[in-house]
Structures are given as C-alpha cells and as structure tokens.
Amino acid sequence: MNESANERVSESANQRPGNPPNRSSADSPNRRIVDSLIRLAPWLGVSAFLGVFFFYPIARILALSLDLSALTADNFALTFSVLRFTFYQAFLSTLLTLALGLPAAFLFARFDFRGKAFLRTLTAIPFMLPTVVVAAGFNAWLGPRGWLNLALMRLFGLESPPVIFVGTLGAILLAHVFYNTTIVVRMAGNALAHLDPRLDQAARSLGADPPRLFWRVTLPLLRPSLLAAALLVFLFDFTSFGVVLLLGGSRFATLEVETYLQAVRFFNLPLAAWLSLIQLLCTLVFSILYSRLVPRAAASAPRPAVSNLRRARAWSQRLFVSSFCVLLFAFYFLPLASLPFRSVARLEADLGQRGQIHYGLTANYYTELFVNRTGSLFYVPPVRALGNSLGYAALTVILSLALGFPAAAALARPRRLERILDPFLMLPLGASAVTLGLGFIVSFGRMLASPWMVPLAHTLIALPFVIRSLQPALASIPDRLRQAAGSLGASPVRAWFAVDWPIVRRATLAAAVFAFTVSLGEFGATALVSRPEYPTLPVAIYRFLSQPGGLNYGQAMAMATVLMLVCGAGILLIEKLRFPGAGEF
Amino acid sequence: MLELLDIHKSYEGQPLLTGISFTVAAGETVCLLGASGSGKSTLLRIIAGLEMPEQGQVCWDGEDLASLPVHRRNFGLVFQDYALFPHLTVAGNVAFGLKMQNLPQAEINARVADSLEQVNLASFASRRVTDLSGGEQQRVALARALAPGPRLLMFDEPLGALDRTLKEELLDELRRILHAAGVPAIYVTHDQEEASAVADRLLLLHTGRIVRDGTPAEVWRAPGSAWAARFLGLGNIVEGVVTLNVGRLNVKIQAGVFGLDCGHAHQVGEKVNLLLRPSGVSIAADGNLRGRVADVLFQKSYYRVTLENGLVFHLPEAPQVGARIRLRVPVSAVECLA
Numbered sequence: 001m002n003e004s005a006n007e008r009v010s011e012s013a014n015q016r017p018g019n020p021p022n023r024s025s026a027d028s029p030n031r032r033i034v035d036s037l038i039r040l041a042p043w044l045g046v047s048a049f050l051g052v053f054f055f056y057p058i059a060r061i062l063a064l065s066l067d068l069s070a071l072t073a074d075n076f077a078l079t080f081s082v083l084r085f086t087f088y089q090a091f092l093s094t095l096l097t098l099a100l101g102l103p104a105a106f107l108f109a110r111f112d113f114r115g116k117a118f119l120r121t122l123t124a125i126p127f128m129l130p131t132v133v134v135a136a137g138f139n140a141w142l143g144p145r146g147w148l149n150l151a152l153m154r155l156f157g158l159e160s161p162p163v164i165f166v167g168t169l170g171a172i173l174l175a176h177v178f179y180n181t182t183i184v185v186r187m188a189g190n191a192l193a194h195l196d197p198r199l200d201q202a203a204r205s206l207g208a209d210p211p212r213l214f215w216r217v218t219l220p221l222l223r224p225s226l227l228a229a230a231l232l233v234f235l236f237d238f239t240s241f242g243v244v245l246l247l248g249g250s251r252f253a254t255l256e257v258e259t260y261l262q263a264v265r266f267f268n269l270p271l272a273a274w275l276s277l278i279q280l281l282c283t284l285v286f287s288i289l290y291s292r293l294v295p296r297a298a299a300s301a302p303r304p305a306v307s308n309l310r311r312a313r314a315w316s317q318r319l320f321v322s323s324f325c326v327l328l329f330a331f332y333f334l335p336l337a338s339l340p341f342r343s344v345a346r347l348e349a350d351l352g353q354r355g356q357i358h359y360g361l362t363a364n365y366y367t368e369l370f371v372n373r374t375g376s377l378f379y380v381p382p383v384r385a386l387g388n389s390l391g392y393a394a395l396t397v398i399l400s401l402a403l404g405f406p407a408a409a410a411l412a413r414p415r416r417l418e419r420i421l422d423p424f425l426m427l428p429l430g431a432s433a434v435t436l437g438l439g440f441i442v443s444f445g446r447m448l449a450s451p452w453m454v455p456l457a458h459t460l461i462a463l464p465f466v467i468r469s470l471q472p473a474l475a476s477i478p479d480r481l482r483q484a485a486g487s488l489g490a491s492p493v494r495a496w497f498a499v500d501w502p503i504v505r506r507a508t509l510a511a512a513v514f515a516f517t518v519s520l521g522e523f524g525a526t527a528l529v530s531r532p533e534y535p536t537l538p539v540a541i542y543r544f545l546s547q548p549g550g551l552n553y554g555q556a557m558a559m560a561t562v563l564m565l566v567c568g569a570g571i572l573l574i575e576k577l578r579f580p581g582a583g584e585f
Numbered sequence: 586m587l588e589l590l591d592i593h594k595s596y597e598g599q600p601l602l603t604g605i606s607f608t609v610a611a612g613e614t615v616c617l618l619g620a621s622g623s624g625k626s627t628l629l630r631i632i633a634g635l636e637m638p639e640q641g642q643v644c645w646d647g648e649d650l651a652s653l654p655v656h657r658r659n660f661g662l663v664f665q666d667y668a669l670f671p672h673l674t675v676a677g678n679v680a681f682g683l684k685m686q687n688l689p690q691a692e693i694n695a696r697v698a699d700s701l702e703q704v705n706l707a708s709f710a711s712r713r714v715t716d717l718s719g720g721e722q723q724r725v726a727l728a729r730a731l732a733p734g735p736r737l738l739m740f741d742e743p744l745g746a747l748d749r750t751l752k753e754e755l756l757d758e759l760r761r762i763l764h765a766a767g768v769p770a771i772y773v774t775h776d777q778e779e780a781s782a783v784a785d786r787l788l789l790l791h792t793g794r795i796v797r798d799g800t801p802a803e804v805w806r807a808p809g810s811a812w813a814a815r816f817l818g819l820g821n822i823v824e825g826v827v828t829l830n831v832g833r834l835n836v837k838i839q840a841g842v843f844g845l846d847c848g849h850a851h852q853v854g855e856k857v858n859l860l861l862r863p864s865g866v867s868i869a870a871d872g873n874l875r876g877r878v879a880d881v882l883f884q885k886s887y888y889r890v891t892l893e894n895g896l897v898f899h900l901p902e903a904p905q906v907g908a909r910i911r912l913r914v915p916v917s918a919v920e921c922l923a
Binding site: 196198199201202203204205206207208209212213216217220221 | 633635654655656657658659660661662664666668670671672681682684685686726729730733
C-alpha cells in the first residue's frame with residue numbers, strides 16, 4: 001500500500017522535473033495531506049532516533065558547558081595546553097603523512113609495477129581497521145614486548161628494552177601516518193592520475209621549462225586536491241582518540257583524550273563538556289573548509305584522454321619505484337604482521353614462571369581467554385568480551401538497517417523535504433566518538449547500566465555510512481524498470497522483490513557488514529559508555545594492554561588478532577560488494 | 586623551413602613510421618592525412634619534441650633539432666581536446682607562452698588582446714575557460730598557440746570533437762588566420778574534407794609511409810593507390826585484367842570493358858585496380874557497363890544508384906529497382922590505380 005502510493009508520488013515528480021507537484025483535479029487537498037504523511041513515514045524512526053540519541057545529548061553537552069562552572073583559571077590553562085598540543089600533533093602528523101603520502105601518490109599515479117594492486121590495498125587496510133588493532137600492531141612491533149625490542153635484548157643481552165616507543169609523541173605520529181597516508185594516496189593520487197598530460201605538453205610547447213612547468217601548471221592544478229587531502233588528514237589527526245590513548249598514554253592528552261579522562265577518570269562532566277564543545281567547533285570549522293575545497297578539487301580534475309601510467313625506465317625512476325615499494329611494504333606490513341605472530345609466540349616468562357624461559361610457539365594466549373582467573377581484570381573470562389562485541393555488532397546491524405533503509409529509500413528520490421533533511425542525517429559524522437559517548441553519559445547517566453547503550457551509540461556512528469552506501473544503489477533503479485514490471489503484471493510488492501531487491505541486495509549486505517565492523521572496532525564512544533561487566537573486545541584489549549605481565553600482553557595480542565582478522569574479512573567483503581560510487585570520502 | 590629526414594619509429598615492437606621524409610616551406614599549410622593508428626599524431630609529437638625518433642632527423646633551416654627540448658623549439662601545438670589550463674582565465678591561457686618569454690607586462694597585455702581579437706574572442710579575456718563552448722575553447726587554444734609568435738604551428742585533429750557546422754565555420758576562420766599570420770603549419774586529421782579545406786599540400790600517411798604527396802586537387806584527381814582512393818571515398822574500386830595495350834589501355838572487369846589513359850606500363854593479362862568515379866556516368870543503351878539496379882536513393886542533385894554487383898553511381902535520373910541497365914562510363918571517370 002505505502003509503496004504503491006510512494007511510487008505514484010515519485011513518478012509524477014520524476015516525469016516533470018523541476019515542476020511543482022501534480023495539481024490535477026484528482027489531487028484533492030485530503031489526498032495531498034495523505035501523500036505528505038506517507039512521505040514523512042520513513043523519517044519517523046530515524047528522526048526520533050537522532051533526536052533522542054544525538055541532538056538531545058549534544059544539547060545537554062552545550063547546556064552543561066554553558067553553565068560555565070568549569071571555567072576556572074586552572075581549567076582554562078589546561079584547556080589551552082590541551083588545545084595547543086592537539087593542534088601541534090595534528091600539524092606534525094599531517095606534515096609527516098604528506099611526506100610519505102605524496103611520493104606514494106606519485107608512485108601509484110605514474111608508475112606501473114608488479115604487485116601494485118597488492119601494495120595499494122595494503123596501504124588502504126589500516127584506514128578501516130579499529131584503532132586498538134593498529135595500536136596493538138605497533139605495540140607488537142615496536143613496544144617494550146615487541147619483536148624489535150625482544151630481538152635487540154636477546155641479541156645484545158640487554159636487561160631492558162632499548163627502543164622506547166610506546167608513550168612517546170613519535171608513536172602517535174607514526175600511527176597517524178600509518179592510518180592516513182591512504183587518504184593522500186587516494187586524493188592526491190587521483191588528482192595526479194587525472195592530470196591531463198596534454199596540459200603539460202601544451203605548456204612545454206609554449207616554452208615552459210621543467211621548473212616553470214611545475215610551479216605554473218602542475219602545482220596550481222593539484223593545489224585544491226592537495227589542500228583537501230591535507231585538511232582531511234588534519235581533521236582525522238585532530239580528532240584521533242584510540243591511538244593517542246593507547247600509544248601515547250595520558251601524558252599526551254589531546255582534546256579527545258582529555259575529554260575522556262575528565263569524564264571517566266575524574267568525573268568532571270562540566271569540563272569534559274567544555275572540551276567537547278571546543279572539539280565540536282573546531283571540527284565544524286574544518287568540515288566547512290573541507291566542503292568548500294572538495295568541489296574545487298573535483299572541478300580541477302578533468303579526465304585525461306591518455307594514460308599517465310608508465311613503467312619505470314630510467315635508473316633514477318627504477319630506484320625510486322623499488323626503494324619506495326620496499327619502504328611502503330615494510331611500513332605497512334611489519335605492524336600488521338607483528339600482531340598475529342606475536343599472539344602465538346612465547347618470548348618471555350609466563351605467569352608464575354621463574355628462571356628458565358621457554359621460547360616457542362604457543363596457543364596459550366588464546367586458551368587463557370576462556371579462563372576466568374582470580375585476580376583477572378574482569379569477573380568473567382575475556383572471551384565474554386568477544387561474545388559481547390558480536391552481540392552488540394549484530395544489534396547495530398539490525399538497528400542501523402531498520403533506521404537507515406527507509407531513510408535511504410526516501411533520499412534516493414529526493415524532493416524538497418529530503419534535501420532539507422539530508423545534511424541533518426550526516427551531522428553525527430561531525431561529532432567525535434568521544435563526544436557522542438559523553439553525550440550519552442550526561443544525558444542517560446542512570447541508564448548506563450543497561451547494555452543497550454553501546455549498540456545505540458554504535459548505530460549512531462554507523463548510520464550515516466549505512467545510508468550513504470544504500471542510497472546510490474536505491475537511486476540507481478530507474479522507475480521505468482518497476483513500470484515495466486507492473487505492465488507485465490507484477491503487483492508493486494512483487495515488482496519490488498523482482499526488480500529492486502536483486503539490485504539493492506548487495507548494497508544492503510555491504511552496509512550490514514560495514515555496520516558490523518564499525519561496531520566491532522568502535523573504541524571512542526564505547527570506552528565512555530560501556531560497563532565494566534560488559535566489556536567489548538576493543539575495551540578489553542585496551543585494559544589488557546595497559547596491565548603489566550606477559551600473559552596480559554599475550555592475551556591483548558590474541559584478542560587484537562581476532563579483531564583484526566574479523567574486521568579484515570569484513571573490509572574485503574565490503575570491497576567485493578561495494579556499489580560503484582558508494583562510500584567514497 | 587622544417588625538414589624531416591627518414592624518420593623511423595616503432596610502437597610496442599611494431600614499426601609505426603618507416604622512413605618519413607618531407608619538408609614544410611615558409612607559410613605553407615601541410616596536412617597529414619591518415620586513418621587512426623597510422624602514426625600521424627606520433628609524427629607530430631616527434632616534430633614537437635615530445636617523442637624522439639628511433640632514426641632520422643627533424644631539422645629547422647638545416648639545423649638538427651634533436652638536442653633542442655620541447656620548450657625551446659617555439660613550435661605551437663593545438664590539441665583535439667584543447668588542453669586549456671583550467672586554473673587560468675582565457676587571457677591567462679593566451680598570456681602563458683608570452684610570460685615564458687619573460688616579456689614586459691604591457692607587451693603581454695597588448696599581444697594577448699591582439700591574439701584574442703584575431704580569433705574573435707576580444708570580449709572573453711576574463712572568462713573562465715571551463716565556461717566556454719567547445720568552439721570557443723578551440724579558438725582560445727589557437728590564440729594561445731599563436732600569441733608567442735611560433736615559427737611553426739601544429740594541429741592535432743583540432744576540430745575532431747566539434748559538430749559539422751561549427752567545424753566548417755572554424756575551418757574558414759583557421760585558413761584566414763593562418764594565411765594572415767603567414768606561419769607554416771602542419772595539420773593532422775583523418776577527415777579528408779577537413780584536409781582539403783585547410784591544406785596547401787596533402788600528405789597521405791599509410792602503413793608508416795607517405796603514399797601520396799600533392800595539392801588537394803592533384804590528390805583527388807589521381808589518388809595513386811587503391812587504398813588512397815578508398816580512404817578518400819572517391820568511388821568504386823574494382824579489379825580488372827588488361828586486355829589490350831596500344832597507347833590506350835583496355836581493361837575488362839566483370840561488369841564490362843573500359844578504355845582508359847594510363848601512364849603506367851602494363852602487360853596484357855596483368856591485373857590492375859580501377860577507380861570508377863560515381864559521377865559523370867549516364868544511362869545509355871550502348872553503355873560499356875552492365876548491371877541490375879539494387880537500390881535507388883534520392884540525393885538532392887542526383888540519384889545514388891547501387892547495382893547488384895556492388896557498384897555505386899550518381900545518375901541524373903532514377904532507374905527502376907530491379908531493372909537491367911547499361912551505363913556509359915567515360916574515360917574521364919576511370920582511373921588506373923596501378
């Protein structure tokens with residue numbers, strides 16, 4: 001019923017684009033009101049959800065910070081230093097990311113070489129991996145119990161780890177570079193690959209020597225894309241939470257980490273709200289700047305008639321290609337590979353073991369996950385965290401699809417209402433996960449005992465992505481297909497299952513997998529919202545990593561490995577299912 | 586004067602250009618005409634210095650250009666897809682080459698204005714190039730190439746992306762501008778009408794060689810090879826056998842026997858290719874060509890008659906479809922293609 005009415009509305013809109021809705025005599029005022037109500041229906045669920053779990057919490061944060069009780073001189077100084085450090089580390093991270101990303105972009109955009117697709121995928125994987133996995137990976141590679149330190153200690157008979165990595169600014173920067181290089185590779189690389197080689201030839205024929213060619217043509221053409229990429233990287237570095245907390249420790253407090261510490265450790269909610277507000281404002285400014293840059297970046301990238309790709313010929317090119325391939329491979333492969341290998345390697349004294357150390361392979365860290373040891377960090381065996389995570393992820397999938405599907409279907413045939421509502425749906429993207437978590441704490445403090453809060457927070461984070469990946473698939477189905485099905489005798493419902501569903505099926509599955517992996521890996525909001533007795537996998541990894549002892553460390557490695565494998569499988573599945581044009585930056 | 590000497594170039598192991606030599610005299614517009622993949626664009630890129638020949642020389646006034654990089658050759662280039670700088674205005678594009686010469690700003694301004702005037706875009710100076718139509722963009726590209734006063738202009742299928750009317754309009758304009766500027770030019774195209782409209786001299790490029798070199802009128806009159814006649818769309822190409830050679834040649838094809846004048850020395854019994862031009866032919870009871878009418882198509886000033894043997898002729902009157910007719914093909918309508 002609803003569907004057929006909906007179709008009629010959208011058909012009349014589609015047939016006469018730009019015209020006001022059909023006002024023939026058949027459309028009585030009553031009829032129009034019914035139509036409007038039907039069009040509002042898909043929005044009820046998602047609006048109620050966003051209202052209660054996003055706008056209301058944000059309003060509470062605003063109200064709390066405006067009460068100004070947090071604005072003591074001490075807090076002001078703290079805020080200032082935190083803000084300064086946040087900018088400082090984001091700026092440094094962005095510079096380093098560009099330093100690695102620009103040559104990498106050049107490598108991928110201009111050269112053809114064996115293993116290119118693999119290397120490209122390898123650099124893109126971290127972007128989708130949970131922060132705790134990346135942090136655990138770097139820990140397994142460079143941390144005090146990581147491969148490098150253990151090898152150096154064994155080799156030179158040292159007593160303590162010679163390389164100090166965890167707890168340094170360098171660790172934060174390195175992890176940020178690891179995460180975001182793919183953005184530069186994608187955006188700057190696209191712009192570079194789409195540079196029309198004829199522009200370059202035209203400039204040369206007009207007398208431009210190589211330096212002037214670069215400064216007058218190549219750079220001006222790339223500038224919008226470079227700026228957009230740099231700004232996006234900066235935004236991610238600015239709002240990064242997990243890696244800063246796990247690799248830097250509370251010594252290096254960014255806005256996000258400080259918000260978390262104030263809310264969870266010191267329970268100073270007004271100060272946390274105040275920090276959140278600053279975070280929101282900064283994000284807003286960056287987002288506006290970014291959205292102004294993107295159209296320009298897109299406009300300056302006309303498709304080239306000829307491919308820019310070539311094989312490296314000159315020795316200098318070969319040297320660049322091979323050495324950079326090795327560098328990129330090592331940079332990305334080592335942290336990712338260190339983790340699973342570390343999780344099955346016994347390299348130090350186990351719990352209760354004195355003197356003789358047994359080196360070798362072990363499944364111990366995995367089997368210990370099922371044991372509820374006295375004196376363990378939880379009252380339950382750690383494997384319960386995996387169970388919780390899977391349950392939360394399943395709930396997130398159901399919730400975000402149930403809310404996102406109707407909204408995406410309505411957005412696929414946008415009219416004025418949909419155009420107005422669209423940006424509101426994307427607003428949760430602008431708030432950091434920690435802010436969302438804080439919003440939950442200040443709004444629903446008493447209800448936090450309920451394990452429901454975690455999947456609700458995860459749904460909030462996954463929803464914009466779910467909508468954005470369903471929408472293009474739904475929009476791609478021309479009305480004519482459904483009309484053809486109708487003229488062949490299919491009822492609207494049958495037409496939907498015969499025509500729409502086969503097209504939307506893949507996108508739906510991709511959106512579901514996406515929501516699932518987002519929920520599995522989510523750390524920022526979960527760290528604030530989850531109850532100690534219902535930990536998720538990332539929270540458990542964080543707690544185990546911050547405890548001393550080889551067994552705790554090994555168990556963190558084991559859990560991070562499981563999380564990495566599940567999320568990695570999810571990422572690959574999404575890539576296979578991805579609808580063209582969906583889920584781009 | 587541009588001079589090419591025995592240029593060789595291969596592409597992915599296949600020979601693309603094999604021994605190309607020609608000259609372009611001062612003020613002359615030479616058209617390189619060939620099918621796609623004939624290597625004509627590559628040849629242009631070799632002249633421009635964007636690619637190096639594997640063998641042979643590109644010379645200007647007797648000086649080998651091999652060691653002169655693109656940006657110091659002062660050869661203007663106009664591309665099919667215009668290749669305007671999207672980050673510069675119309676005036677900025679035209680001024681680019683002048684800035685590269687480090688001219689004073691006042692002179693640059695004056696010469697940009699002149700060039701835009703030349704291509705009738707004087708009022709467009711401050712427009713963004715992305716807002717222009719295809720024809721306007723191509724004029725900007727021409728003005729940009731002309732402004733620095735190049736010693737040679739090169740066009741790589743410059744009108745390929747435009748529609749027919751606009752093409753004809755721009756061709757007229759282009760010819761006028763080229764003659765006014767007196768710049769020698771090389772014009773690459775696969776379109777024979779475009780070529781004949783713009784060229785002082787045509788070079789037909791086929792299988793890596795120049796197969797015909799002459800004014801458009803000469804080339805049309807005597808294409809010289811079956812490929813050239815077919816490529817230029819001059820008419821029916823049929824194979825026949827020489828039956829008599831007494832100063833004048835008699836050639837027998839399946840549909841009849843033709844007499845023709847031919848400069849070549851042919852043996853009796855030798856196979857030759859003939860070009861039967863479609864026009865100048867009339868229906869006559871004692872005609873030298875037989876056939877049955879398969880199709881008749883009205884074409885404004887004539888009827889296009891297709892015979893069942895595949896031959897096509899332009900006749901002043903329409904025969905019945907299915908009728909057996911005889912046509913008189915005069916000597917002037919037959920050409921021996923050797």
